[in-house]
Amino acid sequence: MQTTRIMAAVANVWRQPRTLPIDTSAIANAGLQAWLAQLSDAETVKLERENRIVTQALFNDVFLVERFVDGWAYGYVASQRDDHHLQGYPGWIWAAQLSTVPLPIQTGPTVTIRRGFTPLLKADGRTLLRLSLGTELPVIGSKDHRYYTVQTPLGVAKVAKRATQFGFKTANLTRGATLVRLGETFLDLRYLWGGISAYGFDCSGFVYSLHRCVGIQLPRDAQDQIDKGVAVEREAAQPGDLCFFAHDHGQGAVHHVALYAGDGWILHAPTPGKHVTYLQLATTYLQDELVAIKRNW
Template sequence: MEIRRVIVPTAIVWAAPTKLKAAQAYLKAPDITTWLAQLSTADQEALASQDVIVTQALLNDRVILDQVKGDWAHVFVKRQATHLERRGYPGWVPLTQLSADDQELDYPTTTVRLVQAQTSLLDEQGQTVAQLPLGTVLTTTGQDSQQIQVLTPLGAGKISAQAAQLTVGGVNDGDRLLALGREFLGTPYLWGGITPQGFDCSGLVYALHRALGYAIPRDAQDQFTNGYPIAPEALAPGDLVFFAADHGTGTVHHVSIYAGKGQMLHAPKPGESVTLTPLCRVPYAAEYVGARRFWQ
């Protein structure tokens, strides 16, 4: 079993090596924010309806290399649990976005999770190497009150100590999940997205839990299957609310975060952005299938 690491801030994981026009535009200039802003709503809807993107992986995430096909690698993203494959979320990434190996350190280390929307990774001379998104997990080798020393597939570097300090409060992690989620209101929708550059519904939920240290499945159906059931009358901020086809009797297709007072925070669909919506609004009220909790 060969292990590699992601060497770009955010790697899009594709369903297959793709020649879709929108995908090719990204591969020529892989800046997700710029690329997404240039996509039409029709392009975004095509990415979703054709299931072109399956997920994303972040810098330093470990993947299992399954096979190589030309310039592409089929991998399993180890940090993202799914019923599709026990080894991790399956998909394709360009070989250029993976390390040549998985170098392990010979001494004990700790890790740090980035909880800010964006964090500058600096090299040892203090020059910016990359901008890292929420949820990135890095190996640490030391820190002081100002900076944390880290090791990455790009080499040794440092980040601001504030990057790992949660600035939202609350009486429990449910409150903190919701408060962190509110910081991303207005973030554009991206099918398969798990970063503040663009979220899909389950990607938003996954990213917020990951930032707070909770390992939950990547997709809505798996989140529904694995979470702790919560009755409607017991809903609390931070709980996950799920919706299914066929008036709540079919496959789970959407997830949101309960925001209190009958509202939910979610990433609705292509062309829209993270927003607050009443639970009673059409079509959600008729498709409610249940609620789950991971934070307690």
């Protein structure tokens, strides 16, 4: 197994080592904005139906490569391990999005990007990439009052310190309330099947990414997330708890997860073609499919 790191801003992890013509710009290292701009809502629905993308990996994430085939790499996103994927989440990544250069071993602090997007800068201030929420980087210098110096697959770079802080005051917030406050900064963002980045989320990718930003590691998928945390009764639910929903009035397989926002409201990434939104649980069919509430914070 070869250890590599993601050197694209966000790398899609594909089910098969191929893309459609419409996906050409989806394997660009600079980001996904060009690809998403050409996807209609109907095409985002098709993305789910065909299950072309299984997850995403963020810049600097470790990807363990099992084999290279025709410009593709099959392996595992090491930060997305769960009981079913002990090595990490499996899939295919376009090999040009991977760095095989070993990085110096870092035992010091790391920082996490807590804004939607922020530039990764060269020493002279030029932009290398636009990093997404959740990106984690090792710090090798912090004396500058505005920037951290960080080690990356593209070499030594810098990132604004304020980008590693929440864009709102957290002094009087629980970690659960912080999750909700961070989540609502993405209201109206279009759902993206497999998404864990600020370009778009699916339901479990949304809660996975928010928890990552408060230092809590969750499994990638709702079916595995439900096994984590402490069970909470509905009347005791607090903002930041996770609500899980299952088919057949709660008797079947888990199919959705949402963030409880308080007063009977949930915040979630609903389905393809929809956008991140608030929903009053009592007004929707999901009320009958609620199977568990879990707290991880």
